[in-house]
Amino acid sequence: MSELFDPLLAPYDERRRAELVAAYMAVEHAAAPVPEVRFPALREPALRRTVAAMLALSGRTLVRGADRDWTSGYHDDVAAALAADPACVLPVEDRAVLTLVLVHSVAIPRATGTLGEDTWLSPYPAAADELRRRSQLPVGELEAALRRLRTAGLVTQVKAGGDEAGGYVPGPQFHRLTPGARRRLQEELILAAGPDSPLAAAIRARRRSNEEAS
Amino acid sequence: MSDEWAPGILARARARVTGAVSVPAAEPVPPGLAAVPDGPRTWLLPSWPDGATPAVLEQYELAPMPLDRSGQARRVLAAALRCCWANLDDAPWPGVPAPVPAVLDVYAGMTRGDAALAGRWATGELRRLADTGWLVLDEARGVVRTGPRTALWPHEALGPLRDLLRRMPGPSREALGDE
Missing domain, CATH: 1.10.10.10 (Winged helix-like DNA-binding domain superfamily/Winged helix DNA-binding domain)
Structure with a gap:
């Protein structure tokens, strides 16, 4: 459950933590890449690395869209493992x-x-x-x-x-x-x-x- | 990033592909997945940080993955909840099994036009909702019940749903198989 993410989220204050979770949910669930201008956790490289680490817990990775926007996808190695299943x-x-x-x-x-x-x-x-x-x-x-x-x-x-x-x-x-x-x-x-x-x-x-x- | 993928990571990646799957209750639950007990089995579902749900997309006015005939899917789910969530003071999960004809009857009451056609569409929709874990459908016995995903609905989201279901007419006695 949430404990999975806790080691990554614990260092942040409440506001940053909410921004990280919002960015994570947006890249995982929106149909199209989301603009980084609307998500501080995607705009700032240090926070973006934490979003990437949250995704990596499920074998996912950030994928950059054409226009300063972001979505998520399976890491190449994980996609290969899943394709064999x-x-x-x-x-x-x-x-x-x-x-x-x-x-x-x-x-x-x-x-x-x-x-x-x-x-x-x-x-x-x-x-x-x-x-x-x-x-x-x-x-x-x-x-x-x-x-x-x-x-x-x-x-x-x-x-x-x-x-x-x-x-x-x-x-x-x-x-x-x-x-x-x-x-x-x-x-x-x-x-x-x-x-x-x-x-x-x-x-x-x-x-x-x-x-x-x- | 490491080339070594911990089994937990692959298990969570796999759960995202397969959606809701059930395993024998004795099997260990991979960390980071939500476990919904269901008698001798356990449903494994992806879980999200800090109780967030994909509803966060609405706050940001972002489009979710498109769904064919989403209105119809919602109405069929509502009809099933009306029949399977028998005691609205309780949680929707595990609910009670309801005869499929009763759900189709409630659905028919929400739609206009050709009842036979609506019934066929709704039957397809029941299967789709069962495939995605919103309902559990037993076609051999002709019954349906709420799905494991409803177990993860946050309590605070249930109020409006209860109000809606209280206002919805239930199935007719014929559809319930009563004399």
Whole structure:
């Protein structure tokens, strides 16, 4: 319970302590990164280190957003340990559907230069039709997978309106990727989309040499 | 940061992924998790510093994680609480099991339109609320009760909820299976 945090919080007076707890709760629970200007415990580096230490107690780490704002995510080592635990990974259908959403809403716009290099959020929805055609899943299973992905904050449904076609974009959880996780995801997408490309060969070679080195 | 992760850290990280899970009551509770006893089992839930809850987001006007059909989810939870939190002077947990048709009946009284469709939506919502620990659903026996998360509601937050539930009509006798 709270005793977990006490060794970290005990040195602070009541006001500082409340600021630390507010910042911790905000980065852990808000849908989007929170601006540091509104949270003294995120603005001041010494206090921010304490917030990071509070997060580390649960294997979490601070993730800096684009614009002096902060959220939290799993530390890379902890994410790797959780990914090895069958109880913590998504069903294979959900992963397949999520990959399709990422290919259509991020990888293709990025390859055509309409989306920046280091973002996993996208204004270009993967059309629902496209998902139905490409997923090879019965429509009921596709809908169930999309529902689970929406509930988990991994995709967001964009309603069609005006000239805009509806569909799915990556959800708010993609704010929470660490720089290391964003890089790995980029590599995985290259391996999935162009397994025979020179880039994919380079990624495989680098991973092999990393494995041999460790 | 150290490369060595204490088992407690991984257990807490895992609990954040899995949400509410129950373990045999004899198993030790990893430090930093809230334990909610439930007969022969114990529910493990993440806990937060100094009694804070995600309601702190409202103070800062920050959006929480979006939820599909959140209004419907709230109404179904309210209908379930109306049936399972039998004695409002007590705490909501562990409550009493209520027949699912009774909860659907209370929910139908809060909505307009096609009752059969509302019932189907509400059944899906009951499952979703059970998956996330707000309710405990036993589909084989057709009963539902309050979930372990309600055990962590702060006492001071219960007053307005009690007032709301006192004003809500209960299930009909037919829905309760009475003759």
